[in-house]
Amino acid sequence: MKSNIIQEITTGNYDGEKIVYAGITHYKFNDCAPQDLVFCGEKQVHKELAKAFIEMQKAAKKDGITLEIVSGFRSKEYQKTIFPCKFKDKLNPSEEEFIARLKYSAPPGFSEHHTGLAIDINSLEEDFADTKEYKWLLEHAESFGFEMSFPKNNSQGLGFEPWHWRLKNK
């Protein structure tokens, strides 16, 4: 029974409103409407996020801080290709592999990146938390409408992602 659910989630066929597994919670998100997507640098994001990010990027630059989007909008279809990428048997992971992955990566249909209203900034490494860019974000991002989705000890039980920021109340 368990392995069926793991497979359903991994392949993007699970249709619940949220996934709760081994103390980890992921919520369902719909793909951004194509007419709301724009390029911001090289990455596609929701037009509202682009507006807010460009303002923030300008302010950061004045302080000598460079902010770049390294990951923006990702469709559910695309997430189907990246969620299983680290599994030995791609669409049939062991429970152990699945839980380890679930902590840092959202299954297809459950990533904030689907909305276009969440981005990864500069890095995908935990030591981003030691940079001046991260410290600048902690001080200023909120005033541009951003919040960190997965701070340390977040209620969803996900790993700390200092690079992942979303527009608030979206």
Ligand SMILES: [Zn+2]
């Ligand atoms: Zn992210």
